[in-house]
Structure formats: structure tokens, C-alpha cells
Amino acid sequence: MASNNNSNKKTKPRAPKEGANPKKFKKKTSVLLTDKVEYVDYKDVNLLTRFVSDRSKIRNRRVTGNTVQQQRDIANAIKNSREMALLPYTKRVAQTRTSRPPRDGDSRRGRDDAPRESQVISPDLEAIDLEDLDLDGIDVVLAADDAVDTNGSIETPETDGEES
Numbered sequence: 001m002a003s004n005n006n007s008n009k010k011t012k013p014r015a016p017k018e019g020a021n022p023k024k025f026k027k028k029t030s031v032l033l034t035d036k037v038e039y040v041d042y043k044d045v046n047l048l049t050r051f052v053s054d055r056s057k058i059r060n061r062r063v064t065g066n067t068v069q070q071q072r073d074i075a076n077a078i079k080n081s082r083e084m085a086l087l088p089y090t091k092r093v094a095q096t097r098t099s100r101p102p103r104d105g106d107s108r109r110g111r112d113d114a115p116r117e118s119q120v121i122s123p124d125l126e127a128i129d130l131e132d133l134d135l136d137g138i139d140v141v142l143a144a145d146d147a148v149d150t151n152g153s154i155e156t157p158e159t160d161g162e163e164s
Contacts, residue, residue: 028065
């Protein structure tokens with residue numbers, strides 16, 4: 001009854017590892033070591049921005065190459081400088097939206113298909129008859145060069161680079 005579990009499995013002896021494992025990579029050196037920083041100061045914004053992404057997220061140890069203690073000091077300094085308003089909590093990143101293709105068999109309207117109630121209609125100014133307008137109490141100031149036609153339209157002289 002005592003059967004060997006290895007007899008049911010297909011077992012192959014593992015090949016010995018020769019040299020470096022292809023999955024391993026060279027450990028990054030920390031910026032703190034290369035710059036010989038002994039104390040991480042929350043007022044040193046130039047140093048702290050190296051450890052923050054473009055969206056103001058704190059980069060992790062694997063990316064920066066910090067040790068556990070260095071990463072803890074960096075995180076605390078970034079949090080203190082955010083509290084003192086030296087670093088932003090977030091940065092706005094412009095996002096371009098791509099429109100989705102319409103769903104098959106979907107009769108729902110999207111945002112662009114909906115009628116807009118706040119649409120402004122600009123009147124055709126040439127079609128407005130000035131005689132029908134009630135202009136009582138409105139002062140119209142004409143420039144010295146402007147001329148008024150008999151139909152009430154205002155004409156301004158055009159200058160083609162001439163200066164007087």
C-alpha cells in the first residue's frame with residue numbers, strides 16, 4: 001500500500017545552473033549612494049523629485065535601487081515635503097480620449113448624439129432691420145471716419161497699409 005508518489009509523476013533531474021540566471025538582472029545602484037547623501041532632507045526638492053513619478057507617485061525600491069532603510073527615509077521625506085507644500089500630492093496629466101466604436105445592435109445614444117439644450121444660436125446680423133429695433137436709451141458712438149448710409153448701416157473706411 002505504500003506507493004511512491006514520485007513514480008506517478010514524470011520527474012526529470014534538473015539541469016545544474018551554469019553561470020548567471022537569465023532572469024536575474026544587475027541590481028541598480030541607488031542615487032543616494034552615487035551622490036553620497038547621508039541624510040535625506042525633506043527640503044531638498046531636487047533630490048526628492050528623482051524618486052517621484054510624473055504623476056507624483058513614490059517610485060518603489062525595485063525601480064530606484066534603494067535599500068529598505070533608504071526607501072523608508074525617502075518616503076517619509078516626500079510625505080513631509082508634501083505636507084509642507086514643497087511637493088505636489090498629484091499632478092494633472094492630459095489624457096487624450098479615443099472614441100469607442102459603436103456597439104453592435106445597441107440603440108443607446110452616446111454623449112455626442114444627445115441633443116444639446118445649451119446650444120447658442122447666433123443671429124444673422126445682416127438680416128436684422130435696424131429700424132425695427134427699439135434703441136431708446138442706447139447711445140451709439142461713431143468714429144470720425146465712419147459713415148452712416150440711408151438704410152442705417154455703418155460703413156468704415158478700409159485702409160490698405162495707408163497711414164495718415
